[in-house]
Amino acid sequence: MKIFLPIICLFAFHACKVTKNLPDYIMYKDGKYISKIDAMELIYIPAGNFKMGSNSGNPDEKPQHQVHLNAYFIDKFEVSNLQFEKFVKATKYKPRGPWRRGYKDSSMQNNPVVFVTWHDAINYSKWAKRDLPTEAQWEYAARGKSNYKYPWGDEWNEKNLPLEKLVPHNTFKESKSPFGAHLLAGNVWEWVSDWYDRHYYQGIVGKKIIDPKGPVDGAPPEKRFIETNTAAGNERSTLKVIKGGSSFGALAKENARSSKRMWGNPKYWFHDTGFRCGFSLNASL
Numbered sequence: 001m002k003i004f005l006p007i008i009c010l011f012a013f014h015a016c017k018v019t020k021n022l023p024d025y026i027m028y029k030d031g032k033y034i035s036k037i038d039a040m041e042l043i044y045i046p047a048g049n050f051k052m053g054s055n056s057g058n059p060d061e062k063p064q065h066q067v068h069l070n071a072y073f074i075d076k077f078e079v080s081n082l083q084f085e086k087f088v089k090a091t092k093y094k095p096r097g098p099w100r101r102g103y104k105d106s107s108m109q110n111n112p113v114v115f116v117t118w119h120d121a122i123n124y125s126k127w128a129k130r131d132l133p134t135e136a137q138w139e140y141a142a143r144g145k146s147n148y149k150y151p152w153g154d155e156w157n158e159k160n161l162p163l164e165k166l167v168p169h170n171t172f173k174e175s176k177s178p179f180g181a182h183l184l185a186g187n188v189w190e191w192v193s194d195w196y197d198r199h200y201y202q203g204i205v206g207k208k209i210i211d212p213k214g215p216v217d218g219a220p221p222e223k224r225f226i227e228t229n230t231a232a233g234n235e236r237s238t239l240k241v242i243k244g245g246s247s248f249g250a251l252a253k254e255n256a257r258s259s260k261r262m263w264g265n266p267k268y269w270f271h272d273t274g275f276r277c278g279f280s281l282n283a284s285l
């Protein structure tokens with residue numbers, strides 16, 4: 001056993017350390033990847049396969065299907081109020097969502113930013129020279145190689161999440177995913193880059209799926225979710241996917257499942273929805 005241990009360690013170290021051609025705005029120090037732009041810590045996720053969706057979940061999660069992802073990075077934490085404030089000040093960006101409602105004083109600076117639209121999230125990610133993760137990247141980051149139901153495993157444990165309150169984005173280690181990301185489940189729902197089509201998984205059955213980016217837009221007109229009771233009236237709408245559940249409401253257990261798919265109009269904001277960023281290694285290196 002002693003003979004093999006150094007070999008295993010060497011392999012593990014090599015798998016984690018990716019510095020060749022790393023963008024100059026990403027720093028590798030003391031085993032961590034840190035953005036020089038917003039100080040976010042990033043997690044490197046090697047290429048891998050996983051089963052996306054759930055055969056026991058909601059209709060839009062079926063069928064579960066095999067997905068291959070090339071290597072990518074994802075933020076270790078949700079984007080905080082302080083980070084979003086830095087973006088706003090640096091760019092004089094005018095957020096479409098009333099994000100200050102979630103940032104009333106300095107005690108909330110490390111809470112995840114909320115009341116932001118999908119457009120606010122994508123504009124932040126561009127400033128930070130990253131992207132929003134795809135739904136597949138987000139889900140694999142949460143499920144890991146064992147394809148867990150929740151980021152920490154297959155069993156629900158309400159002690160792993162804050163309930164009925166927001167907490168600083170870098171807390172609750174109990175919530176960590178197999179790759180080490182905090183609070184993918186809970187705290188706030190998270191915008192991802194994909195359009196939402198509840199029929200999408202049924203349409204890709206049997207295909208070889210590599211780095212899926214979701215449908216090219218929302219569902220086709222005859223299948224589009226008909227929004228009622230919105231500010232814009234009864235309209236056909238295209239929607240963006242939201243993942244992970246929030247810490248609010250009686251459905252925390254249901255919504256914290258990594259395969260759960262929520263949706264939101266990209267023009268709207270919510271009190272319990274924020275985001276984190278990521279980027280594909282192939283696209284950036």
Ligand SMILES: [Ca+2]
Nearest residue numbers: 183184186188
């Ligand atoms: Ca979250």
